[in-house]
Amino acid sequence: MLAVLMLTMGSLSCATRARAEDGYDLWLRYRLLTPEQVKRYRRHASELVVDSFTPTQIAIRKELQRGLSGLLGQNLRTSDTVTGDGAIIVGTVSSSFIAHLRLDTANLGHDGYVIRSVVADGHTAIAIVGNNDTGALYGAFHFLRLLQTGQPIEHLDLRESPQIKLRVLDHWDYLNGKVERGYAGASMWDWWKLPDWRDPRYTDYARANASIGINGTVLNDVTDGATILTPFYLEKVAALADVFRPYGIRVYLSIRFSAPMEIGGLKTADPLDSRVQAWWRAKADEIYKRVPDFGGFLVKANSEGQPGPKDYGRTHADGANMLADVLAPHGGVVMWRAFVYSQANPDDRAKQAYNEFKPLDGHFRNNVLLQVKNGPIDFQPREPFHPLFGAMPKTALMMEFEITKEYLGFATHLVYLGPLYEEVLSSDTMSRGKGSTVAKVVDGSLEGHSLTGMAGDANIGTDRDWCGSDFNQANWYVFGRMAWDPTQSSRALAEDWVRMTFTNNEAFVKSVVAMMMGSREAAVDYMTPLGLLHLMGPGHHYGPAPWDASESEADWRPVYYHRADHQGIGFDRTRTGSNAVAEYAPPIATQFNDLKQTPDQFLLYFHHVPWEYRMRSGQTLWYELVAHYTQGVDDVKKMRETWRHLDGYIDDERYQQVATFLAIQEKEAQWWRDACIAYFQSVSGLPLPVGYAPPLHSLRYYESLSFLYVPGFSSW
Template identity: 50%
Template structure:
């Protein structure tokens, strides 16, 4: 059951701020507490003991002041022997507590509750403070509990912003970029601070400010002074900045004629440029690099390897304890090999060749952030190299900001998969945390879904993905259910029944989307370039793997991509146990059937129906289940603020409309290829495939390209 310590009553609407009505406050609403908890909370939150000359402890004080005012309509004062204490000594477990960890110690003094937050560093005190406030908001606070000891499982917990210097956002669906480069460094907008608060509350400690399709200008003094201003604002919240490094920067802004990583002049240029960055930002975390992918420059332009390129930058940041995050999302413009295989083929031979401060950043799946993918075969294949996960929060292939899709179940599906290298204990999560291969360096990245929309993420329910990513980056063992419970309890003021309904809606949302978009393992059948809407007919782009037909290969005889030994043999990149899991079309999880197998339209699935029949009814199930999600929300809509409730309703109605579009367009196309009769009892699409092609062709101004 969900825990609620907050009043649910009509009068509560009088104390809700305007921001709480429009989603600006995210999960930091700090709703008024129930009358039954008010006395205990009032005593606990009456005073605080900390060092307000310390920048981080000063913002801790500010956060408590905000929370206490909103939760109790009272103030909190500083004094010695206070009811809340921040300490870096005095607890026996501190000696073994990792960096950024904390201890919450609950006890009584003269019959009044006292909580001491212990940590070895200011970051731990910050995270412990947010943990206490979360416990108070969600009803998890218990004054007589044993000590709570918590610390992050992953060292660098990164938000990757694909933001450009002109404030456009690649794959951004929530407005323009947060970063107003024009007014920096002179103006630090309050929104930057609220962004930092939100990240700190869920443990995100690193931010890549700019797009992986990098612009070298961000490394020039003109922009470095702007980066410094942002870094200074974020630093008290334990957030360090990363910059995306364009590999050709020595040519574009350095005046060199080459960017060859083995050229001494290039090495010297990067060392000097990096030292310059550290003069502006002393705690600069390091570089994020996309190289030799989708036309980006890289070391292969000079017949060098990815390790050569990464090690060039690693040597430059090493004196400052910086890191390099080198993306493995690569595929050649010339190689006709199955795109599924190319990252593995390029990076697996380089295992052990990277400098010790390099992490290879690997997307969760081998293609590109599809609604469902098998885990990337590189996980488990490079034991000598720290591998970091790259998830996508922004819904590039999942309906953008018009579709509700709670992604924690997808993240968990990947993290919990065993790689079987060497055994079933070697899960993707254990590889990412470094535990499996005893790496001391660990990181995880999430491509941000944040813009300057008032509610940050465009779709109000998409805030849950930002929250869930941060929580799983801190602790990959958390469940999707407990995360959504936390988020709802902090974000909305709902009855228990409404909370349960909203949680169920969100927990089912991604699976519903999968059914009406890409059932049975279909993938990459979205609109070209913008990736919006159905377009399984795309067949005429300048590279085969930018078309839809490359991935589904539907014709009159069958459908699916054969990645077994009789096809591209991509399965061979996995351990034998995974090959067995996916290799038999008769026993495979049918959600991955068409990922790994090409089958005849008459091939029968486990329910006794053919692939064609199942495809039709899976699409139909997706639409019907989307209708149910809408109905579920309508049943609780009156518990939301009028404007936000209406906004969510409109979005869900649009999602239902687009789910029907997906169903009709895809099935009209596939039926045009197989010429099979429609299954008995199934309602065919109302138009032929040409009608749906025309709809897609008119989508000229889709955001986020």
């Protein structure tokens, strides 16, 4: 007993319980560093020299003072000249004050920056120099990140530029305060109190986004209607834009294509009608008069019942180009979503976006971005990359990732999405031979596009911790960092996030990063292994329902996707099936067309496979399916056990919430495993493989479960 007590006391001595926290500070906690770090860093942070008083430079000054006083426990004196060693100098390349430092700032690009150890007026200093004010802001956040993560700052020589121009959060927020697929409370935007009350939370939101390089926010859901374009709401939009502007963030709006009819009094929304064009032109002028740096429009058209140009016999290019033309004089862009499918189209849903947009390659204006989801179905736990990324060389394609975990356990499951983003971005389209990765398509380098973008469907709400749980914050964080540079390592970014959010304790960091990096694969295993997808309950997307065929549209039904019968399981997308493989470059199409060459993780996405088919492991498909479902549950159990041993390293409030959520995740992973195995066993008629436990309940029990008022579900 004494030995156990001593061991416990020893572990806590290096991991003292922290003060209570509620997650509001995100990764910008700025808690006091260790005495050794404070001593080392203070030598390089004695005074702050900011060369101008623009709104952004004022924001930089406030952030550095806030960060350094929190991390180092002292307030920096401010000056307009360097008076001694240890100055931090912040400015832009256009400043005469910065010019005499003779830094190499060539080819920094828009929003780029350098951080370099220099000698100024005979004193040692650190210069943070941006190509513009926003670049200097990004550099300041980078510098603070170095301190937060315990990096050396003695001999700095860093140079950063964003690889993608538009790095945008798409909010699925409605004007009535609801959030579609939101699991962190109501909408952040208090439209009723705007424009007069500008909640300080808006500024903290802007700070958090700027700290990871996000430079745009779409304020409303793509199905929200036309009301936000009325003068009453544009005044409120302008107020938010004013708050965000010092942090380099532009606002965008989702628009209803039929707005000229709904709020404009016209009888048509035909994009080729001169009256419609004139209405949109006047509306754009009105918006830019209120918001001079307005970013542009996001459009969902002719998908899931939304109006669009096809209602008038026009193409998506006709609709996008009409809007692009009215925005172009103001420098605005159109982000036109490629997520289109129709019940009236009997073809494989995975093919519909390609079939509609591939013929339009090269037909879009230069200020149009075609926003394409990472996979061809709908943000599933795993999908192959969308074939459009290798099929439209003449069109600027913008990546759309889902940050909110609509299909991945909502707020309570720990599922770090960095590996998903990295998997997609590193996928090789082979469109110009080997090495033609999705990342190179998205950043424009493969085809020479200068307008580039990445969008993330936000997971932010009014919950005190912003995202419904601490670990969901990591998905917001990793999205921003990978939008800045899509080639970054999701593991390295996870480590940064853990250190900034929790602690620099090496034992804690190593254990938690390992949990995070395995969490997405665990979720795939207990939900949709071996290429299965879309097995969730109808409408709300909560929990397993592989048996469900109740939805009015065939391609909303789980049975449409897995096609399990007594002979086998999977959707045949080969040349003898729907031929979706043909939408990929020939080398990839050949691989996916061949049952033996298709990677296991996409097997049932492309092939209908016999239950007794021998996998690479030597086991049958049925055995592997059961094994994967079971492994997913086992992995969550290991995550719980890992977390149990980390008690004492962080504040009790956040520790206990994670512990409780992991318990929920294990319970629901078991539910997914048992319900899916029970159903597929009823279809296949096969006994469970030896050594695997049967489901806890009967199939009838799982089928009888129903849920009302599921979080994040809203009908449009």
